Amino acid sequence: MIVITYRIETTGSVEAMAEKIASDQSTGTFVPVPGETPELKARVAARVLAIRTLSDADRPSWPEAPAGHGPIRRAEADIAFPLDAIGTDLSALMTIAVGGIFSIRGMTGLRVVDLKLPQEYKAAYLGPQFGLPGSRRLTGVHDRPIIGTIVKPALGLRPHETAALVGELIESGVDFIKDDEKLMSPAYSPLKERVAAIMPRILDHEQKTGKKVMYAFGISATDPDEMMRNHDLVLEAGGNCAVVNINSIGMGGMAFLRKRSGLVLHAHRNGWDVLTRHPGIGFDFKVWQQFWRLLGVDQFQINGIGVKYWEPDESFVESFKAVTTPLFDQSDCALPVAGSGQWGGQAPETYRRTGRTTDLLYLCGGGIVSHPGGPAAGVRAVQQAWQAAVADIPLETYAKDHPELAASLKKFGSASE
C-alpha cells in the first residue's frame, strides 16, 4: 500500500475532492463504463483513509475561484493506493498518484505533503551508491563537514582558465570543488578539455600530499548516451564525482546513469522551486526527494541558512531532515549539501538547527574565493567557524585568536548576520 497525503484547498467540499482524487487517479472516468465491477474496484481502487481539517485559507492559491466565492476550505487527506494498482515503477507512481492530480477541476490549491512507500520500493531501486560514508571515504574527511567550493564565474571560462583557478583552490586545502551547475559542455569549454585540464592537477596534488580533492564535473546531457560518455571521461581520468541536474535530465536520465555509474552523483535541483515555492501548490521537498534518493542521488543540494534565494531557513532545516531520514534504512540517505551565500557565518545556526551534526557538505563559493586573504585563508576561516560552532563558542570570540575567521567576519559578517 502506498499512502500519500494531499493538502486540498477548495471552495467546495474537501471530502468530495479527496474522493475525487481517489477515484480519478485509479478507476475513475467521467461516465460509468462497463467493466467497473466491485471486484475490479477492490483490486485497484484508491481509498481515502483520513481527512484532517485545517484552517480556512485567506485567498485561493490558484486564482480560479469565482468572484463572490465562500470560504476556502483546506484539509489534509491521506489516500491509500494498493501497491498492485501502481507497482514499484516511479514513473507510474508519478503519473498515477502525483502528476495527474493537478489537472483536477474544483480545487483552488493542491499540494502533495507526504508519501509513504512500502518495502517493495527498497528492492526495486539501487539507491545511493556512495552517500555519506562514500563521500567521507573518498575525501578522507572525518569528524567535520566536508568543505567545498564552486568555480566562479558560472559561465564563460575556457578550460585553461578554469584549471588555473582550480589549481589555486586545490592548494587552498578545500575538500571538494564543483563546476557551477550551469556549466556542462558548451563549445567554449567542452567537458573533455575541462577534464583534461583539471584532473592532472587533482592527481598531482594527491601524489604530493595524499589528499585527493573531490571534483564534481558537470556531466548532465539530454541524451543519456552522451551523459554516459561524459561520465566515462571523468571516471577514466581518475575523477570521482559529477554534478547532475536532476530535473533537467529527468527520472529516465538519472535511472540510466545510476545503473552504470562509478561516480559520486551530486544532485543540483534547479527547476525544483517552481514545484514548491507557492506553499499551496505542488510538492513538499520531503515528498519529491524520495524519488531522487531511490534513483541514486549521493549528495543533495538543499540550500542553507541565510541563502541568497527565496527559500526560508525553516525550509532548509526541513530539507536537511528529509534527506537524512531513512526511507527504509540508513543506506538510502543522501549527504546533505548546504550552499548558496555560505561563508562560515552560518555554521553555528546550521549546526544548531540540524541536530548538531557535522555530516554535511558545506559549499562556499564567494565565501572562500573572495576571502581577503585568498582561498586558503577562506577555507581556514570556514573550518574555524565550524570548530567554533561545534564547541558552542561565539564566532566573534573564536575569531580573537583565529585571524582568518576574523577577516571573514569583517568582510561578510555585516551582510549575512
Added chain:
Amino acid sequence: MIVITYRIETTGSVEAMAEKIASDQSTGTFVPVPGETPELKARVAARVLAIRTLSDADRPSWPEAPAGHGPIRRAEADIAFPLDAIGTDLSALMTIAVGGIFSIRGMTGLRVVDLKLPQEYKAAYLGPQFGLPGSRRLTGVHDRPIIGTIVKPALGLRPHETAALVGELIESGVDFIKDDEKLMSPAYSPLKERVAAIMPRILDHEQKTGKKVMYAFGISATDPDEMMRNHDLVLEAGGNCAVVNINSIGMGGMAFLRKRSGLVLHAHRNGWDVLTRHPGIGFDFKVWQQFWRLLGVDQFQINGIGVKYWEPDESFVESFKAVTTPLFDQSDCALPVAGSGQWGGQAPETYRRTGRTTDLLYLCGGGIVSHPGGPAAGVRAVQQAWQAAVADIPLETYAKDHPELAASLKKFGSASE
C-alpha cells in the same frame, strides 16, 4: 542567440529583476570574483533586450510580499542568451535559462512566456518521426479527424478483459485506441501479456478489412532500458504506437527512446498542470512544448473544448496553435490530440476555433463507449458531428437524419453544451 521572454512580477523594480535574471543565469554570483573580465562577459553574458510594462497585479502570485507592500509591478522582459553560453543541449537550456530562474529572490511571480530558438537546434534534434503525415498514413484516415478512444476503466482490467473490450472497440470502426496513461505495466496487466492479448485482434481485423487500428500501448518506465524493451515488445508484435508520459520519464527518457524508436510517440503531459495552472508562475505551454517536439513527440495531448479538467477553452486553443506552428519547418509540428470529456458535441467549436482544420486526433472515452447504441454507434456519432462541423450545419439540424448523433446529443448534450 536564444531569446526568452519572462513575465516578471515584483514589488521592487522590474528592470532590476530583469537584469538580475540575465546576470544570475549567466556569469553572476553574489560577490565579484576574479576572472570576470569584460571579454568573458561579452562571450557569455545574457542581456536584457526589451522590457514591456504591464498593468499592476492585484495580488502576488507567490504569497511572499511583506505585509504593507506597495504596488505589484509586472512586465515582460526579453532576455537574449548567446548561443555559445548554452549550446544546443536542452538540459543546459532548461538549467541555465529556465529551471534556475525560479529560485531568484525578490519576485512575487515569474513565468516563462516565450522562447525563440536559433536554427542550430533544428540540426541537433531528431524531432517527430511520424507527426501528422505518419499518423494519417498509418491509420489510412484522410480528410477528417482521426477518431480515437480510450480503454476504460483506467486501471484494474486484466489483459484478457482489456482485450475483450478492445475487440469491441476495433469492430466499432474507430481509428485509434489507447491505454489510459495511468496503465503501464502493473503486475495485474504486464505489458507483454496485454500486447499478446490485443495485437492479434488488431491484425486479424486488418486482415479482414484492410483497416489497421492504431493502438497506443503504455510503454513508459523509469528505466530507459526497460522502456526500450517495452517498445520492442509492441513493435515486434506488429504495433505502431505508444503512450509516453513525458514528464514522468523526463527529457533523458524521451531522448533515449526517440533515437531508437520505430513507434508513433503519443505524449501524455500529466504533471504539466503544476507548471502552468497558476497564470503568474511557471511556463506557458507554448514554451514547454518546444522541448518535447524537438525530442520527438508525434502526437501531443492538449485537452480540448469543454474538458472535465481545470483548463479553460482558450488555453486549449492556444495549445493547438502552438503544436501546429513550425519551430523551423512543418516537419517539427506535432499532431494535436483533443481529449477529455469529448463526444462530438465539441466538434463545431473545436473546428471553428482551431483554424477550420481536421488535422487532429479527436479522442473520446466515455463519449464513444457509453453511447446508448454501443461503441460503433458512438464512433458514427462522432464522425457525424465532424461532418456537420465542417459543413457549418448545426448539430441539432444534422442529427435529424443521423440517429447516432441524435442519440449522442440526447445523452451527452445537456452536460456539455
